[in-house]
Amino acid sequence: MKIRLKRVYEKPDPQDGTRVLVDRLWPRGLSKAEANVDVWMKEIAPSTELRKWYAHERDKWPEFKERYFRELNGNEKAVQRLLELVSGSRVTLLFGTKEAELNNAVALKEYLGKKLGR
Numbered sequence: 623m624k625i626r627l628k629r630v631y632e633k634p635d636p637q638d639g640t641r642v643l644v645d646r647l648w649p650r651g652l653s654k655a656e657a658n659v660d661v662w663m664k665e666i667a668p669s670t671e672l673r674k675w676y677a678h679e680r681d682k683w684p685e686f687k688e689r690y691f692r693e694l695n696g697n698e699k700a701v702q703r704l705l706e707l708v709s710g711s712r713v714t715l716l717f718g719t720k721e722a723e724l725n726n727a728v729a730l731k732e733y734l735g736k737k738l739g740r
Contacts, residue, residue: 624712625734627727631718634658639712642704643726646670646684649718661707666700668726669693678721687729694733702736708734 626638630649633642641661643732645648667678668690676686694701708711717727 625731626712626714626720627731628714628716629653629720630657630659630716638714640707641714642707643715643716645718646673646717648716648730655670657716662681663700666694666704666730668698668721673726678719678724680724683724684707686724687732690726690729691733694730701734704730705734705737708738 624639626640628641630645631652641660642656643657643662643664644666646664648662649657667673668686670692672686672689672693675689676682687733702732704713715727717725
C-alpha cells in the first residue's frame with residue numbers, strides 16, 4: 623500500500639502520485655488549478671453530521687474513528703473505488719484541515735490498511 627497523506631494547501635510534488643481529495647467540502651481559498659487534485663472523492667468523507675460532531679476535539683478521536691469506520695463499511699462502492707486506486711499506484715490522500723494528526727484522511731488510511739490486511 624503506497625498511501626501518503628498531505629494537506630491540500632501544500633505544494634504538489636511528483637512523488638504524490640494520484641492526488642485524491644477526501645474532504646466533503648472544497649478547501650477555502652484554493653483554486654482547482656492550485657490544488658492539482660486528480661480525484662475528488664467527497665463521497666468517502668465523513669458525513670456532515672459526523673464531521674460537525676467531531677469538530678477536531680481530541681477527546682472524541684477514538685469515537686470519531688469508530689463512527690467513521692461504520693460509515694465506510696456502509697459505503698462499499700466508494701471504498702472499493704479508492705482501494706482500486708491504491709492498488710494501482712501511489713496515492714496521496716489530501717485533506718484541508720490544519721489538524722495533521724487527527725483527521726479523516728489519517729483515519730481513512732488506517733481503515734484502508736486494515737482492509738488490505740496491513
